[in-house]
Amino acid sequence: MSILVYVDHFQGEVKPVSWEIMGKARDVAAQAGLAINALVVGQNVDGVAAEAIAYGADKVLVADAAGFAQFRTHAYAAAFKAAIVTAKPHIILAPTSAGVRDAAALAACELNIGLAADCQGLALDANGNLLAERPVFSGNILTTIVFAAQPQMATVRPRSFPLPAADKSRTGEIVPLAVALDGLASAEEVLKFETTETGEVSVENASIVVSGGRGVKGPAGFEPLRALAQVLGAAVGASRAAVDAGWIPYPAQVGQTGKTVRPDLYIACGISGAIQHLAGMTNSKVIVAINKDKDAPIFDVTQYGIVGDLFEVVPALTQAFRARLGQ
Numbered sequence: 001m002s003i004l005v006y007v008d009h010f011q012g013e014v015k016p017v018s019w020e021i022m023g024k025a026r027d028v029a030a031q032a033g034l035a036i037n038a039l040v041v042g043q044n045v046d047g048v049a050a051e052a053i054a055y056g057a058d059k060v061l062v063a064d065a066a067g068f069a070q071f072r073t074h075a076y077a078a079a080f081k082a083a084i085v086t087a088k089p090h091i092i093l094a095p096t097s098a099g100v101r102d103a104a105a106l107a108a109c110e111l112n113i114g115l116a117a118d119c120q121g122l123a124l125d126a127n128g129n130l131l132a133e134r135p136v137f138s139g140n141i142l143t144t145i146v147f148a149a150q151p152q153m154a155t156v157r158p159r160s161f162p163l164p165a166a167d168k169s170r171t172g173e174i175v176p177l178a179v180a181l182d183g184l185a186s187a188e189e190v191l192k193f194e195t196t197e198t199g200e201v202s203v204e205n206a207s208i209v210v211s212g213g214r215g216v217k218g219p220a221g222f223e224p225l226r227a228l229a230q231v232l233g234a235a236v237g238a239s240r241a242a243v244d245a246g247w248i249p250y251p252a253q254v255g256q257t258g259k260t261v262r263p264d265l266y267i268a269c270g271i272s273g274a275i276q277h278l279a280g281m282t283n284s285k286v287i288v289a290i291n292k293d294k295d296a297p298i299f300d301v302t303q304y305g306i307v308g309d310l311f312e313v314v315p316a317l318t319q320a321f322r323a324r325l326g327q
């Protein structure tokens, strides 16, 4: 019996969500006495396979071919199917990252496997069956999905679990995976990639996030937050209200339809604390909120609440941190 974990990477650089899932898979595997197989797809991905062992895989199935140099849904789904057929896992886990969520869904569909998408929590019941937690009804309810058949498959949001440490002394097996690429699997062609350079820290991977909501009142209202973020080396996040108003681009959105974050420190400025926003940030280690309304629901999840006008409080905090950090 085993768990199969899909390791997502972009040009050999592994997305941390893969290791977050691997860490959780290790906990689950230890509980149920399962082995962990990893799946790595790409070209020249030996380094990724070695990393997978350091992060907890016992065996790594590697689909390494020119046909996998770029992500293509049908080709990657073909590799996913080949891995499932070869390893016969009891549980299959993959990140919800762009691309993989498509390939996982396609593989699940073609193999007639039940898939719980976009999960935030994983556990096992007393019989070793997967319990997958995910938000439904606009994030108003958290449900636990139980599976009617095996194998059981789930895709998991970034930052749902802590990032484990790599153990370079671990040993494991690396096995090539044969995948036939025909029909649709060879029909897609990637023409080019364009990267967006914002020059700012990405909200998903930041250890400190300073977020603004409707209370910042306009695009210019993010400037004091950016100044604070710069002093702290933080990323700037936002509520959906601020994103929908066009004050800040979508990649900054935190919440159910945005990013899930898990920083050491989350500072919410002018954000009321709607359930859909909380869905993306309540796993932060320390939450601070600045809000004019002492009854704002955000204060229910904070360790430190500052009742006040963010346009006074944020610059005062920036000045205090600057002095404290000797900047």
Ligand SMILES: Cc1cc2nc3c(=O)[nH]c(=O)nc-3n(C[C@H](O)[C@H](O)[C@H](O)COP(=O)(O)OP(=O)(O)OC[C@H]3O[C@@H](n4cnc5c(N)ncnc54)[C@H](O)[C@@H]3O)c2cc1C
Pocket: 138, 212, 213, 214, 215, 216, 238, 239, 240, 241, 242, 253, 254, 255, 256, 257, 258, 259, 269, 270, 271, 272, 273, 274, 275, 276, 277, 280, 290, 291, 292, 293, 296, 308, 309, 310, 311
């Ligand atoms: C399907 C669905 C998905 C959604 N997904 C998301 C999501 O991913 N992320 C998300 O954030 N929302 C999401 N929402 C929207 C969510 O329901 C809320 O509407 C949104 O989070 C509200 O944003 P806000 O807190 O910035 O605005 P408001 O709720 O309007 O709150 C603004 C806050 O600012 C405070 N304020 C005003 N002026 C100041 C000031 N000068 N100083 C200090 N405080 C001040 C006010 O007291 C208030 O608490 C979703 C909704 C739906 C239906």
